[in-house]
Amino acid sequence: xxxxxxxxxxxxxxxxxxxxxxxxxxxxxxxxxxxxxxxxxxxxxxxxxxxxxxxxxxxxxxxxxxxxxxxxxxxxxxxxxxxxxxxxxxxxxxxxxxxxxxxxxxxxxxxxxxxxxxxxxxxxxxxxxxxxxxxxxxxxx
Numbered sequence: 660x661x662x663x664x665x666x667x668x669x670x671x672x673x674x675x676x677x678x679x680x681x682x683x684x685x686x687x688x689x690x691x692x693x694x695x696x697x698x699x700x701x702x703x704x705x706x707x708x709x710x711x712x713x714x715x716x717x718x719x720x721x722x723x724x725x726x727x728x729x730x731x732x733x734x735x736x737x738x739x740x741x742x743x744x745x746x747x748x749x750x751x752x753x754x755x756x757x758x759x760x761x762x763x764x765x766x767x768x769x770x771x772x773x774x775x776x777x778x779x780x781x782x783x784x785x786x787x788x789x790x791x792x793x794x795x796x797x798x799x800x
Contacts, residue, residue: 666752667791668699672783674798676707677736682796683711687739689794694743694752701786704775705758706798711740712757712775713767737772744774756782 671690675682690700704711716737744755756778762768771777787793 666697666699668701668789669693669792669794670701670703670786670790671794671796672703672705673708673796674706675796676710683708683736686796687736687743690743690753691746694746694750697752699752700754701790702753702755703758703783703786704755705761707765709757709761709765710767711736712755712772713737713770714772715770741772744772754786756786
């Protein structure tokens, strides 16, 4: 009989926002699967990634030239972020911290989603130090 594996703690640092790269979608899918498998997930959002947890995002229309390809409406990534945060908070297995300097610089400090903590590099250090694995997704320039 196989023994159950101990849940791991995985920290993901992400610097890329939606519409720049596919990284946010990949991080969300990874976090979702890790949570489903019983692992603990810490997400450190910095640079442009702090806009992922902006509570004021809205659905928007696609340009007319893309209607045939993408449809008329485009759901913002914040809906998926909010869903992951809610699922993780209810299981107690997700912590999401947005960098204080980054949210202030981008003007989204007052509009972070419920469950998101605005923190410092000290929070990132605690995440990294107490994790079994660390994954960093940089901004590509």
